[in-house]
Amino acid sequence: MEQEExxxxxTEQWLYMERINNQNINFLHPELYDLRNDPLEYKNLAEEIKYKSIIETLSEKLHDYFKSHSNPKFDLWNGGKAKSNVSSETFWKKIWGEDWSCT
Structure with a gap:
């Protein structure tokens, strides 16, 4: 799943969400939820060291998926343009520079 940033x-047990971070913006933190024990996603486990290997595994799968399936032209995480619109053009310009545009 992707929604802009x-x-x-x-998986059956986990929901892992990663946010874009680069040299221009690095305050968006990942989230990890144990869907078996916390189906309403109240407790973010991403900061707990005991889940580090789970996060590494899920992050690798996530990046592999988008590396294989993203169209570089529309890959916002790697400087691509949005297919239609974005919720905050200012956000993406902060990441990719003032020359970045939606389409």
Whole structure:
């Protein structure tokens, strides 16, 4: 799943969400939820060290998926343009520079 600055992967047990971060913006933190024990996603486990290997595995799968399936022209995470519109053009210009445009 992708929604602009957020990409996510869901398994039977886990929901992992990663936010875009680069040299211009680095305050968006990942989230990890144990869907078996917390189906309403109240407790973010991403900061707990004991889940580090789960996060690494899910992050790798997430990046592999988008590497294989994204059209570079529309890959916002790598400087691409949006197919239609974005919720905050200012946000993306902060990441990719003032020359970036939606389409």
């Amino acid at each position: 957020t990409r996510a992967i869901r």
